[in-house]
Amino acid sequence: MAVKREGPTHRQRQALATKSAIAAAARRLFATQGYVGTTITAIAEAADIPAPTIYSAFGGKSAILRAIAWEATGTLDVDRTHAEALAQSDPRDGLRMAANLQRRQYEVMYDVIDIYQEAARTDPDIAADMQTILANRERAFRRHLEAITPHLTVEVDEGVAIYQTLVLPEVYRTLVLEHAWPLNQYETWLANSLITQLTG
Amino acid sequence: MAVKREGPTHRQRQALATKSAIAAAARRLFATQGYVGTTITAIAEAADIPAPTIYSAFGGKSAILRAIAWEATGTLDVDRTHAEALAQSDPRDGLRMAANLQRRQYEVMYDVIDIYQEAARTDPDIAADMQTILANRERAFRRHLEAITPHLTVEVDEGVAIYQTLVLPEVYRTLVLEHAWPLNQYETWLANSLITQLTG
Structure with a gap:
């Protein structure tokens, strides 16, 4: 048989x-x-x-x-972490989890993000991917801030702009790659900046 | 005669x-x-x-x-403004002046900075220029922070890294070009971020 x-x-x-x-x-x-x-x-x-x-x-x-990015992203469990972050009762804990996720993302695949940015300049498929990825990220940030609106000291729109700014790859590049900050220092700075700028 | x-x-x-x-x-x-x-x-x-x-x-x-950049920079009086900024008796006023200078710089020549970044990827002369410009900027930030060291809540090195991060062109692009913040809002955000992150 x-x-x-x-x-x-x-x-x-x-x-x-x-x-x-x-x-x-x-x-x-x-x-x-x-x-x-x-x-x-x-x-x-x-x-x-x-x-x-x-x-x-x-x-x-x-x-x-795309396959490289897919494989690297797979190890990060982004969606589950985002969901956990916005379920925290203390909004500062949620922002700390978001900072930790961002740190792990750059730790695992900053090189891939950098390649994507270069490729998007000349390759329309990759440029379209980038648009989708950035739009998804913005939606996730917005969901996070909408979940903690009572604690925000800024409007949600303003908060999303600040969130997107603080997690920029160029910020990571400046602090970690150019100024050789240890990843823990970057993560702490990012968490504190998110907390201070969004929840006062 | x-x-x-x-x-x-x-x-x-x-x-x-x-x-x-x-x-x-x-x-x-x-x-x-x-x-x-x-x-x-x-x-x-x-x-x-x-x-x-x-x-x-x-x-x-x-x-x-280079001529385009030279002409645009000429209207900004960068060196005099830096000197004035670090001579302020209240360090917060100096950081506000630095934020105003940065706002005027992007207002007058963000397009030129963007072109420089693109050109530096393929043109070795422009890449060398960029290195010089960025090194000069870092020195100016360091001089500023050394002038207000007693007021800093971070080490000078750490402060320079944060300073360079907050004034990144990508930060301006995200807030002003992508999220359509008015220039005044960008300038106020930058001034407050510099003050909070550097002098507590």
Whole structure:
């Protein structure tokens, strides 16, 4: 009697391992050579995987970049953390959780965000992705502030603008990458700034 | 008896007017088509000035961009304002003056700063300029904070990092260009943020 196998087949696992190796090589090259400066041929050489395999696995560079972002985001549990943050009874605890999520996001994938920003300048698919991601982020910030409105010392609209400003990748870059702040210092600064500027 | 003429000759005034017309046309094109996407030919057409005249007046695109920045900066009196800011007896007044200077700078030349950032990614001359400009800015912030050290609630190094963060062009872009804050609101937010985060 044929038993239905659980989980992926050997062939599926192989395909996943190949995609993962391509994505890892591409992430390194994008970060060092730039998205525009990286060819599929260069990724093929770095991953030691034939270029036609890369084309059939992904289709092109923008699909590889999307897969990299998808994989990195998957480890962060963004939606659950946002939901937990806005359920906190003390709004300051919720803002601290948001700061911790932001810190983990940059810790895990600042390089990917940087690549996205570069790629969005020339690649319309990635530019459209960026618009969607930023709109989703803004909605999440707004939901958070709407959940703690009685505690806010600013209007929700003004608060969303301040929130988006404080979590900018350029802020992280300035403090952590340029001024070499430890991640804990960045997280504490971000939490305190959110608390002071939004709840007084 | 030959009298030495005061001020520029007619020919010098003509040359200045030509350079000014080239710079104005280039600034509009850089801002709308991008620095990389703008050719000397396009600038020549927009300014109605022959391309060879542009080459002989400036040499190339990076020299035109430098002239644009130089002209815009000239209206701001940056050094005098910095000196005045750090001479204030109330450190909060000095930080308010710094916020006002920053607001005027973005008001007069945010487009030029944006063009510089784009150009620096591909043009080594402009990238070198950017390094110099950013280093000078950091030195000015440091001098300001050293002048008010007794009032600071953070170390000078930490304060410089926070200062640089709050005045980032991306912060201005988020608040004023994306969230349509009036310039006065941006200036007040910046002044209050500097005061709260640096002097408690």
